[in-house]
Each structure stands twice: as C-alpha cells, then as structure tokens.
Amino acid sequence: MKNIFKIICKKCGGKCCKLNMMLTKRDSIKLKGKTGLDKFKKYKEGILVHWGKCPFLDEGCGCTLPQKTKPFDCRFFPLALIYKGGKINLFLNKKCPYADEIPKEVLIKTQEWALKELINWTDKELESYTELIKKHSSSKLSPI
Numbered sequence: 001m002k003n004i005f006k007i008i009c010k011k012c013g014g015k016c017c018k019l020n021m022m023l024t025k026r027d028s029i030k031l032k033g034k035t036g037l038d039k040f041k042k043y044k045e046g047i048l049v050h051w052g053k054c055p056f057l058d059e060g061c062g063c064t065l066p067q068k069t070k071p072f073d074c075r076f077f078p079l080a081l082i083y084k085g086g087k088i089n090l091f092l093n094k095k096c097p098y099a100d101e102i103p104k105e106v107l108i109k110t111q112e113w114a115l116k117e118l119i120n121w122t123d124k125e126l127e128s129y130t131e132l133i134k135k136h137s138s139s140k141l142s143p144i
C-alpha cells in the first residue's frame with residue numbers, strides 16, 4: 001500500500017507543520033546541532049515548543065529532517081493523547097483536514113508504535129503534552 005501520508009500531506013501542503021510543535025528531551029537530544037533547534041522555547045519540564053511554522057520545514061521540499069530524526073509529535077500526528085488518571089487515551093486530531101482518509105490499519109499501527117514510545121515518557125511530559133493539546137486542539141479531538 002502506498003504511504004497514505006505522501007498523498008494526503010501533499011494535498012494539504014503541510015498544515016500541521018505550521019501550527020505548533022512539541023519536542024521531548026529525547027527529541028532534542030536526537031536533533032542536537034540542527035539549525036532551528038534554538039527556535040524552540042521551554043514550555044514545561046522536559047517539553048520544548050515552537051509556535052507557528054516549523055523551523056525544519058522547507059516550503060518547497062517539505063520536512064528537511066530524515067524520518068528517523070523526526071520528533072515524536074510529527075510521527076504521532078494526527079493522533080493525540082490525553083493523560084488522565086494515570087491512563088493514556090488516544091484520539092484522532094481533526095486539525096488534520098484529511099484525518100478521515102487515513103485507513104484504520106495505519107492508525108492501529110501508529111497507536112501500537114506510539115504506546116511503545118510513550119513507555120519512556122515521564123508523568124510530567126504526559127501532563128504537559130495533555131495541557132498543550134487541551135489548550136489548542138481539544139474541540140478537534142475525536143475517538144479513534
């Protein structure tokens with residue numbers, strides 16, 4: 001199956017790369033030395049945020065980062081998480097205009113990958129991420 005994101009992200013023109021983007025401590029270690037990292041500001045313990053157009057976005061060519069270096073938030077989107085009562089709940093973020101075109105099996109694969117990655121997150125990171133999502137996307141979240 002052709003990578004669905006190659007199709008929908010081309011149609012959309014990278015909307016999610018122009019909203020806001022969050023980096024965990026692990027992401028910033030992976031990106032160490034990359035031009036643009038200095039544009040992220042500390043949001044809460046362990047979380048950096050950049051508002052607006054991502055510094056790693058090239059309008060002509062798209063994301064300038066190799067797939068393996070891409071931050072969790074980019075690989076996770078359009079999924080989003082809400083951490084409540086010690087439990088991680090995953091949602092589909094309809095800020096992605098083509099979220100409904102993503103096949104169920106792709107969403108399931110992304111959920112499985114994300115849940116493995118999220119084992120390494122601290123409670124503080126999960127809480128800060130949840131706070132950001134609630135502030136900026138809560139009305140756009142829908143159950144998967």
Ligand code: SF4
Binds near residue numbers: 017
């Ligand atoms: S908003 Fe959705 S379709 Fe657009 S670039 Fe992001 S993931 Fe792709």
Ligand code: SF4
Binds near residue numbers: 056062063071
């Ligand atoms: S790192 Fe790449 S995929 Fe992530 S927001 Fe920036 S340009 Fe988009």
